[in-house]
Amino acid sequence: NAGVTQTPKFQVLKTGQSMTLQCAQDMNHNSMYWYRQDPGMGLRLIYYSASEGTTDKGEVPNGYNVSRLNKREFSLRLESAAPSQTSVYFCASSTTGSNQPQHFGDGTRLSIL
Amino acid sequence: SQKIEQNSEALNIQEGKTATLTCNYTNYSPAYLQWYRQDPGRGPVFLLLIRENEKEKRKERLKVTFDTTLKQSLFHITASQPADSATYLCAAQNSGNTPLVFGKGTRLSVIA
Numbered sequence: 147n148a149g150v151t152q153t154p155k156f157q158v159l160k161t162g163q164s165m166t167l168q169c170a171q172d173m174n175h176n177s178m179y180w181y182r183q184d185p186g187m188g189l190r191l192i193y194y195s196a197s198e199g200t201t202d203k204g205e206v207p208n209g210y211n212v213s214r215l216n217k218r219e220f221s222l223r224l225e226s227a228a229p230s231q232t233s234v235y236f237c238a239s240s241t242t243g244s245n246q247p248q249h250f251g252d253g254t255r256l257s258i259l
Numbered sequence: 260s261q262k263i264e265q266n267s268e269a270l271n272i273q274e275g276k277t278a279t280l281t282c283n284y285t286n287y288s289p290a291y292l293q294w295y296r297q298d299p300g301r302g303p304v305f306l307l308l309i310r311e312n313e314k315e316k317r318k319e320r321l322k323v324t325f326d327t328t329l330k331q332s333l334f335h336i337t338a339s340q341p342a343d344s345a346t347y348l349c350a351a352q353n354s355g356n357t358p359l360v361f362g363k364g365t366r367l368s369v370i371a
Contacts (some may be wrong), residue, residue, distance in 0.1 A: 150302070169342075173277060179358070181361075182368070186363065187359040187363065188348070188361050188362060188363035189348065190361075191358050191359075191360075194358055196356060204358060231268060236302050236303075238302070242356065243356055244291060244354050244356050245290075245291045245308055245310065245350055245352070245354070246318075246356060247305035247308060248293075248303075248305065248359065249305070250302030250303050250304070251302050252280060252287070252300070252301050252302045253300075253302055254299075
């Protein structure tokens with residue numbers, strides 16, 4: 147069982163370049179999430195998709211766009227990367243409803259020079 | 260704004276002792292609290308969930324409490340082992356399918 151798969155695992159970009167981070171889950175979950183994790187800041191929600199066809203902003207959405215391509219896939223796009231977006235990005239999924247645990251991928255480590 | 264605070268950035272404990280990690284919340288009345296474990300270079304892994312009307316939840320060597328008066332959750336690992344060394348994250352959620360809000364985590368080191 148793969149669970150949540152994120153690609154790529156590592157990426158280095160130059161300021162101003164664009165990039166799409168891919169996420170796919172094989173657990174038939176309705177809800178999917180994108181977080182960033184920075185030292186001293188913890189996990190912060192960028193965007194989430196409660197169900198296929200819907201997306202909502204989280205705590206730190208500026209500079210990012212998302213696409214819920216289908217039930218399995220949820221991508222995160224940086225249109226014009228900035229050094230402040232250097233971070234580890236995690237995708238997660240869960241079944242719908244409160245009190246549901248989230249299942250995380252192993253992250254994409256993104257450096258922007 | 261809603262805040263989830265894990266007071267200790269790092270906690271060192273001797274093998275065999277009970278580790279106790281603290282999660283406090285302010286400007287918030289979460290209906291659920293979740294605890295996750297994160298190993299270096301990996302994503303968080305769900306451990307336990309506790310509801311506001313539950314005082315305590317157990318799973319093997321793990322125990323979580325939820326005190327709505329103190330606005331606090333405690334996470335205990337009994338008979339700790341070096342393999343328990345990891346970062347532990349607390350996360351809170353209102354009812355109604357709202358997103359989780361995570362604390363910054365506590366890095367636990369269990370020393371043999």
